[in-house]
Amino acid sequence: MRGAETVVLGIESSCDETAAALVTGDRRILAQRIASQEAAHAPYGGVVPEIAARAHAEKLAPLIEAVLSDAGMTLADCDAVAATAGPGLIGGVMVGLVTAKALAMASDKPLIAINHLEGHALSPRLADPELEFPYALLLVSGGHCQVLRVEGVGRYTRLATTIDDALGEAFDKTAKILGLGYPGGPAVEKLALEGDPRAVPLPRPLLSSEEPHFSFAGLKSAVLRASESGKHRPADIAASFQQAAIDCIEDRLARALEKMDEVTALVVAGGVAANRQVRQSLEALAASRGLRFVAPPLELCTDNAAMIAWAGIERLQQGASDPLDIAARPRWPLDPAAEPVRGAGYKA
Numbered sequence: 001m002r003g004a005e006t007v008v009l010g011i012e013s014s015c016d017e018t019a020a021a022l023v024t025g026d027r028r029i030l031a032q033r034i035a036s037q038e039a040a041h042a043p044y045g046g047v048v049p050e051i052a053a054r055a056h057a058e059k060l061a062p063l064i065e066a067v068l069s070d071a072g073m074t075l076a077d078c079d080a081v082a083a084t085a086g087p088g089l090i091g092g093v094m095v096g097l098v099t100a101k102a103l104a105m106a107s108d109k110p111l112i113a114i115n116h117l118e119g120h121a122l123s124p125r126l127a128d129p130e131l132e133f134p135y136a137l138l139l140v141s142g143g144h145c146q147v148l149r150v151e152g153v154g155r156y157t158r159l160a161t162t163i164d165d166a167l168g169e170a171f172d173k174t175a176k177i178l179g180l181g182y183p184g185g186p187a188v189e190k191l192a193l194e195g196d197p198r199a200v201p202l203p204r205p206l207l208s209s210e211e212p213h214f215s216f217a218g219l220k221s222a223v224l225r226a227s228e229s230g231k232h233r234p235a236d237i238a239a240s241f242q243q244a245a246i247d248c249i250e251d252r253l254a255r256a257l258e259k260m261d262e263v264t265a266l267v268v269a270g271g272v273a274a275n276r277q278v279r280q281s282l283e284a285l286a287a288s289r290g291l292r293f294v295a296p297p298l299e300l301c302t303d304n305a306a307m308i309a310w311a312g313i314e315r316l317q318q319g320a321s322d323p324l325d326i327a328a329r330p331r332w333p334l335d336p337a338a339e340p341v342r343g344a345g346y347k348a
Helices: 038-044 049-071 090-107 116-127 167-177 184-192 217-229 234-258 276-288 305-316
Strands: 007-012 017-024 029-036 080-086 111-115 135-140 145-152 155-161 265-269 292-294
Touching: 007 049, 007 090, 007 305, 017 049, 017 305, 029 049, 029 305, 038 049, 049 090, 080 090, 080 116, 080 305, 090 111, 111 116, 111 305, 116 135, 116 145, 116 265, 116 305, 135 234, 145 234, 155 234, 167 184, 167 217, 167 234, 184 234, 184 276, 217 234, 234 276, 265 276, 276 292
Parallel strands: 007 080, 080 111, 135 265, 265 292
Antiparallel strands: 007 017, 017 029, 135 145, 145 155
């Protein structure tokens, strides 16, 4: 270990972003590249696993070469190779992990298998050196919606999860209903700026319920009914949906914080954390609780390899590494000890 001089190559391929990055122990992103698959999946209104896996296989090796070239480095200059090993679309996860295994074996470097959710959970620490454990984390993405107490690297206590759909999925489905295309989250946020958030009466599922869990399936169905009624402007539906989602987040997160031991900050991470209205509401909630609010830069919110490399550094600093026969995992909860939630199924 070289401390601040440590360099880790990170690889991310869990969904529809093929990414590679080089990150140092003193939080510098030496190089980062992301190959988007938006155009390939847009005709289907969502990610097609087979298309995603093929694209990862085609793009990953050239992307890694380009990142090393951008930094003026070779694989020999890296201290370890970190890759997402789950959860995610298993075909894509396998592409990234097998590539990382080959690189680690060829260069005699440690392999670090990263939980994609841990990459998100630790990404705010890459951008903010003052963020210390423990902190409260709202993890919101296309596949996950959870509140966790982050106690340290590899130490997570889940306070809440979604019992049906994740918030990012609800954004994407709303975009599809309104004919906004893919990816849906940014499109809904943009259209919402033109609408009235009070124009369409939409439900706030589980609002004020005792347990702090989330539910967005009913809200998504209500958006469909509102659109089919023909009574409302798409912009008003988008704005009303976004406000309903924010109201749910604020209420559920506030309830989770009541059940959480003392924390240093309220942190948001994941793709939905890029939504500015969501950020503003959470910042206000943090202020009302006397907590510092931390959100990573927008480029670290969506899936990226810098967060995977940083999680690798955090684990490497603890002396951790993984065997070359470690398996890819389609599901991988951050808190395996968390009690099952009614209706939640297998969200991680």
